[in-house]
Amino acid sequence: MIYHYLSKKLLLTLWIIATPESFRSVADRFGLSKCVTWKIFKEVVWVLKRIMPRFIRWSNDVECVESERIFRMRSRGFPGVVGAIDGCHIPIKQPPGNANDYYNRKEFHSIILQGVCDHTGKFIDCLIGRPGRAHDAAVFRSSNIYGRLIDEANPLLPSQRHIIGDSAYPLLKNVMTPFRDNGNLTPEKSMYNTTLSSIRSIIERAYGLLKGKWRRLKYLDVKSIDMANHIIAAACTLHNFLILHNEIAIRENVNIDININIEHEDYNSDENDNDFQNENGQMKRQEIANRLLQLKRQEIANRLL
Numbered sequence: 001m002i003y004h005y006l007s008k009k010l011l012l013t014l015w016i017i018a019t020p021e022s023f024r025s026v027a028d029r030f031g032l033s034k035c036v037t038w039k040i041f042k043e044v045v046w047v048l049k050r051i052m053p054r055f056i057r058w059s060n061d062v063e064c065v066e067s068e069r070i071f072r073m074r075s076r077g078f079p080g081v082v083g084a085i086d087g088c089h090i091p092i093k094q095p096p097g098n099a100n101d102y103y104n105r106k107e108f109h110s111i112i113l114q115g116v117c118d119h120t121g122k123f124i125d126c127l128i129g130r131p132g133r134a135h136d137a138a139v140f141r142s143s144n145i146y147g148r149l150i151d152e153a154n155p156l157l158p159s160q161r162h163i164i165g166d167s168a169y170p171l172l173k174n175v176m177t178p179f180r181d182n183g184n185l186t187p188e189k190s191m192y193n194t195t196l197s198s199i200r201s202i203i204e205r206a207y208g209l210l211k212g213k214w215r216r217l218k219y220l221d222v223k224s225i226d227m228a229n230h231i232i233a234a235a236c237t238l239h240n241f242l243i244l245h246n247e248i249a250i251r252e253n254v255n256i257d258i259n260i261n262i263e264h265e266d267y268n269s270d271e272n273d274n275d276f277q278n279e280n281g282q283m284k285r286q287e288i289a290n291r292l293l294q295l296k297r298q299e300i301a302n303r304l305l
Contacts, residue, residue, distance in 0.1 A: 013044035048234035070119040084203040104132035121206035121250030136168040192289035
């Protein structure tokens with residue numbers, strides 16, 4: 001009897017996160033009152049949020065080696081990539097009090113989910129809760145992962161490894177971003193940008209899969225920002241749980257909708273944090289660009305032999 005009741009509570013919560021169905025309709029479906037349904041939902045979401053660190057954690061060395069190998073293979077030569085970073089807007093109901101902070105440049109209220117995913121689309125780091133008005137670069141600088149990446153005494157990644165992001169992010173030794181396209185890119189820079197973009201799309205697909213599976217995230221109709229954050233955390237936990245248990249595979253979901261309110265490179269030049277470039281990052285990026293062009297030329301030469 002207890003097992004049956006616990007299963008019912010979990011199934012009810014999964015149903016709510018996976019559908020845009022109203023709480024009244026879900027309550028009728030499960031034979032409960034609306035008040036009890038809401039209470040159960042809050043309880044289970046809180047538990048899923050609490051266990052989030054068990055399922056969303058930074059890759060260990062073995063996992064990093066595997067990610068590097070897969071990203072290099074998919075990109076035909078881009079070295080050292082262990083993950084891709086981007087920010088995603090989760091639409092919310094206008095919050096009371098400081099609604100202006102959550103009103104983003106796309107003219108709706110939102111909470112920002114910053115995620116880093118590996119080659120499988122599994123999140124290896126998440127920051128949830130920054131208001132939608134914030135710029136991706138500002139969100140990144142406020143995150144724990146940024147502090148760990150620039151910590152010279154105990155760096156998160158060795159010098160040869162990095163995550164990749166779009167031009168909203170700062171170029172660092174362990175964060176590779178595109179070259180600014182001023183219409184006069186050299187061949188190696190153009191190839192670098194194209195290659196980086198091709199493998200960076202994994203984070204967009206991860207967000208598409210997240211919102212496609214857990215459709216409640218397409219609009220969170222809750223008054224409490226804390227509750228909205230808990231629902232997002234619960235969905236991210238479930239996303240990783242399914243990937244870890246081989247229940248979903250991002251490479252097999254070819255129809256993923258990636259029109260999911262990701263912050264793209266439509267910033268004014270004075271807002272683009274890539275202006276604040278790290279010298280080590282610049283040298284490393286140029287070396288990678290040169291290497292990619294060399295590999296491409298070698299590939300062409302081999303075909304002609």
